[in-house]
Amino acid sequence: MNNEKRVVNPNVDIYENESNFTLFVDIPGATEEQVDIDVNGDVLTISAATSLTISETYRAQYVERNAVNFSRSFNLKNSVNTEKITAEYKDGVLAVVLPKKEEVKPKKIKINTSGNLIS
DSSP: OOOOOEEEOOOEEEEEOSSEEEEEEEOTTOOGGGEEEEEETTEEEEEEEOOOOOOTTOOOSOOOOOOEEEEEEEEOTTOBOGGGOEEEEETTEEEEEEEBOGGGSOOOOOOOSSOSSOO
8 A cells, every 4th residue: 555645736727807816726635724825926835735544443455545735836927915815715625815916907097088199
């Protein structure tokens, strides 16, 4: 039996609206305490280390399930306000909200019709 943990890139969906990017990350089998979210410079890293606990009264006959290390990194490209990142974890799915910096949010430009630039 191999007790070595494999490292897996979790599946991620990324959504965007005017104010935020939101990541939905599949991390099945992890508890909230096993999930880490770190920002180092412009890199966001999500990681988790799952474990399997089986009673010692059982002896393995055949094992397909293993403990897994999840890890995935994202380059934020200086577009996210890292001080306001929030996260929520439920039923094996981590949602991470990445608020956009004000300078990268879309802006509506008003058109002046009474100017003198065009004759």
